[in-house]
Amino acid sequence: MFENEELRLNIENFSNLGYGIARRDGQVVFVSNACPGDEVDVKIDKVCKNYVYASTQKVITPSPHRTESVCPLQKVCGSCQLGFIDYEYQLELKRQNVEDAMRKIGGLEVEVNQPVPSPQTLHYRHKIQYPVSETKNSKRILAGYYKQKTHEIVNIKYCPVQPSICDDIVEFIRNKAFDFGISGFNEKKHSGDLRHIVLRVSADSGKVLVTLVVNATQSFARLRDFAQSIYDEFDVVSGVCANFNPKKTNVILGEKSECLCGKDYIIERILGKTFKIGANTFFQINPKSAENIFAYVKKHISENFDRPTVLDAYSGVSAFGITVSDAAQMVVCVEENTSSCNLAHEIARENKVKNIEINNMDAGKFFAREERKFDVVILDPPRSGCTQESLDNALKVCTGQIIYVSCNPATLARDLKYLTEKGAKISGSIQPFDMFCHTYHIENVAIIDIV
Ligand SMILES: C[S@@+](CC[C@H](N)C(=O)[O-])C[C@H]1O[C@@H](n2cnc3c(N)ncnc32)[C@H](O)[C@@H]1O
Numbered sequence: 234m235f236e237n238e239e240l241r242l243n244i245e246n247f248s249n250l251g252y253g254i255a256r257r258d259g260q261v262v263f264v265s266n267a268c269p270g271d272e273v274d275v276k277i278d279k280v281c282k283n284y285v286y287a288s289t290q291k292v293i294t295p296s297p298h299r300t301e302s303v304c305p306l307q308k309v310c311g312s313c314q315l316g317f318i319d320y321e322y323q324l325e326l327k328r329q330n331v332e333d334a335m336r337k338i339g340g341l342e343v344e345v346n347q348p349v350p351s352p353q354t355l356h357y358r359h360k361i362q363y364p365v366s367e368t369k370n371s372k373r374i375l376a377g378y379y380k381q382k383t384h385e386i387v388n389i390k391y392c393p394v395q396p397s398i399c400d401d402i403v404e405f406i407r408n409k410a411f412d413f414g415i416s417g418f419n420e421k422k423h424s425g426d427l428r429h430i431v432l433r434v435s436a437d438s439g440k441v442l443v444t445l446v447v448n449a450t451q452s453f454a455r456l457r458d459f460a461q462s463i464y465d466e467f468d469v470v471s472g473v474c475a476n477f478n479p480k481k482t483n484v485i486l487g488e489k490s491e492c493l494c495g496k497d498y499i500i501e502r503i504l505g506k507t508f509k510i511g512a513n514t515f516f517q518i519n520p521k522s523a524e525n526i527f528a529y530v531k532k533h534i535s536e537n538f539d540r541p542t543v544l545d546a547y548s549g550v551s552a553f554g555i556t557v558s559d560a561a562q563m564v565v566c567v568e569e570n571t572s573s574c575n576l577a578h579e580i581a582r583e584n585k586v587k588n589i590e591i592n593n594m595d596a597g598k599f600f601a602r603e604e605r606k607f608d609v610v611i612l613d614p615p616r617s618g619c620t621q622e623s624l625d626n627a628l629k630v631c632t633g634q635i636i637y638v639s640c641n642p643a644t645l646a647r648d649l650k651y652l653t654e655k656g657a658k659i660s661g662s663i664q665p666f667d668m669f670c671h672t673y674h675i676e677n678v679a680i681i682d683i684v
Pocket residue numbers: 515516517547548549550551552553567568569570573594595596597613614615616
């Protein structure tokens with residue numbers, strides 16, 4: 234097979250990164266925008282040593298699970314890789330991917346339940362981060378996601394997976410920035426003002442926090458006037474902040490922020506508790522689906538333990554700690570991000586949660602020096618999963634069960650393999666939750682017995 238070769242293929246399977254899988258001449262072909270059951274004409278994009286990437290050019294015989302795409306830009310944008318597959322089948326494909334990861338990476342034969350669907354399959358995404366650039370000649374702002382495998386911005390005017398107010402605010406910024414002398418960022422020259430637009434929307438109130446990430450070290454008059462115009466235009470905007478990021482980096486947010494108008498947070502409500510969320514705070518982007526996970530974990534703890542001691546590791550703003558605090562004797566949280574910990578203290582105070590301790594430090598270091606024992610340890614690490622040292626220490630401090638919440642089936646499978654090799658046992662089945670409809674991402678909860 235060679236680049237640009239055209240082939241007709243039958244799609245037999247589905248990859249963990251959202252590609253249809255076909256086979257030709259003993260080689261695996263990963264096909265974008267293809268679904269098991271499709272017969273498609275493809276063009277080869279890239280030939281690697283052991284596999285080949287191709288893109289669908291024409292659907293000859295559609296899979297029965299093909300449906301009208303959720304978005305006209307689905308193929309160009311690349312964010313919703315599964316947007317042309319019916320939702321029920323998306324869930325089944327994701328379930329199979331989790332099962333595969335457990336078997337192939339973890340060597341584990343563990344049952345994976347049907348995923349709990351997202352309460353909303355559209356308008357569910359409550360955090361957006363659009364990179365910004367500008368047009369060459371007219372210097373108008375471009376804002377949207379990157380085209381697949383490029384740094385070319387797709388100027389997204391409508392995105393069905395985010396609340397429609399986001400489209401309106403971004404369009405206002407696009408149209409008005411020029412009038413205020415705010416330029417779009419030029420990544421190659423590292424010049425221009427506006428690098429990213431970050432919006433956080435409360436699923437509870439619909440209020441929006443707007444953050445303008447700028448290539449500067451402090452605010453300036455044009456920026457302050459522009460922020461005021463956004464604040465004045467939209468009643469639902471609770472505040473406009475500047476975040477300063479002058480560095481040559483792919484990291485979106487810089488370390489320093491300033492609130493230019495209104496408040497620098499929005500309020501979210503989960504299981505009757507109130508959470509303050511700032512621009513730089515980790516919080517699940519699909520709060521309604523996240524609420525299902527928090528409820529699942531809380532129910533499990535209430536049904537299996539009598540007012541246990543709980544360690545919430547990788548705790549963010551202590552969302553698990555605070556939501557399970559009513560069912561626990563004591564909750565101890567550990568999180569390395571200082572602004573999340575500061576917010577966690579405020580959130581605990583405002584919710585009158587008194588049985589909580591918040592530790593601002595690296596989870597590994599915390600575990601290593603911790604001498605207390607906990608009935609339940611909740612682990613909710615980033616996509617990279619836990620270090621072996623953290624897992625060893627989690628086993629050391631836990632006397633009952635580890636509840637592992639993961640957004641990456643591959644690292645979950647790796648870490649479960651390690652824990653089971655150390656003698657722990659997976660209890661029951663793995664429960665996936667769909668937080669990211671139309672994408673290949675899936676969240677999972679595994680319960681592990683310490684034996
Ligand atoms: C997937 S988020 C989970 C947050 C929280 N449990 C929630 O549901 O909102 C992972 C969190 O781990 C934190 N984190 C990453 N590495 C860490 C480390 N080595 N020690 C402590 N916290 C860490 C991140 O800042 C982030 O808040």
